[in-house]
Amino acid sequence: MVRAPCCEKMGLKKGPWSGEEDQILVNYIHLHGHGNWRALPKLAGLLRCGKSCRLRWTNYLRPDIKRGNFSLQEEHTILELHNLLGNRWSTIAAKLPGRTDNEIKNVWHTHLKKRAAANHDDSNNNNNHQQRVAPPPASLLRQYSSDDVSSLTTGDNGGAQSNDAKPDDFSSTEEMDESFWSEVLSADSSTSTDHDFPAAELGSGLYDDPLASFVSSEGDGPGSGEEAAAAAAAAGLAHSIVDYTSMDFWYNLLTGDNNKELSELPPI
DNA sequence: AAACAATCCAACCGCGATCCA
DNA sequence: CTGGATCGCGGTTGGATTGTT
Known part of the structure; x- marks a missing residue:
């Protein structure tokens, strides 16, 4: 089958999204949903390909995206699931509400891969035959709130690009701040559907126990x-x-x- | 202060899966 | 059933930022 030409062949814009583009996309999806990604940019008046719009929405603009450092719980969950599933990032992401596959993939490559390798070495050095690192007791996990930040994502790696340095990406694009979402989300709540914003409910309760979520x-x-x-x-x-x-x-x-x-x- | 290296992460690309006429 | 259109996933890239010399 013949592939449809993508952005660069259609004279469409590539590269980082501007705050204005973000707002157009969010407003459009809020009002109309995203039934057809390929048609969306044209209908919304964006000079982007549908693929780019979908990526931007799913990885950055979705209101249920949870920002900030990964908690120890989350990192442990990723390690465990990656051990079980390999590079099935979307499946892993499905078990970490508010986290995207892209984000998890990045965290894995920048932090957790090293930790996993170290764990592997340790287990070899200890000459025990455990294949996996045993999960910590649930009681221990619960000692950490979801706001706890991991040692890996903050200090130990130098915190070069931690979210403390870039506290909120929206703040770097002038239009994006807290009021942005309240404006968008309150613009026409009657048209909002659970499908469009599946995690509106997630906003209230952060993420308590990832291990429990596996089962549920x-x-x-x-x-x-x-x-x-x-x-x-x-x-x-x-x-x-x-x-x-x-x-x-x-x-x-x-x-x-x-x-x-x-x-x-x-x-x- | 400048140059270079290392790190981070948003975004792109290509492919397989799925949908649908 | 077939084939085109679209979606979603995973791998990779490249620019920006931060750290080091």
Whole structure:
């Protein structure tokens, strides 16, 4: 099949987004949603390709994006999930509300990869045969609030580009500040849908226990295999409905949560 | 103070998956 | 069923910023 030409071949703009472009995009999506990314820029009056708009929205402009340093909980979650899943960033991101796959990928490459390598070395040096770093007890994890910042993302790496240095990217684009969102979101709340702003609810409660979220499988789209499997498990139906493609299934399996019941599972 | 190195992260690119006529 | 259109993901890049010499 022939690929549609992208930005550079259509005379469309590339590079960093201006505050004005951001506002146009946010306003448009708020009013009309984003049914068709390819048509969106033309309809919204942006000289960008749909792909660029989608990236900008999903990685930066979505109102449920959680900014700031990654908490120890989050970093631990990423390490654990990456250990289980590999570079499946979007799947990992689905378990970290407010974090994007791109952000997680960046954090992995800049901080966590080193830590994972160090852990691997340690485990080799200790000559134990544990494949993974055991998760800390939940009680320990809960000692850290979501506002706790990790040693890696703040001081230990020099904090060269920590979010303290760049506290809020919106502040670097004059138009973007707290009032920006309140203006946009209050502009026409009647047209806002859960689909457009799926995480409006997320804003209230930050992120309490990532490990718990694995099991609850929140945040996945309706009808997803993960949700079905989690719902089934919650209802005690795991033995009758088992989604072997579900990340929760494999996570629970590999972390031993369901090991005791493994022999009772139906064949794949 | 200047030059260079290291780090960070937003954005781009290409590909496979999925949707739909 | 087929093939074009679109979406979403993961890898990579490049500019900006910060640290070091």
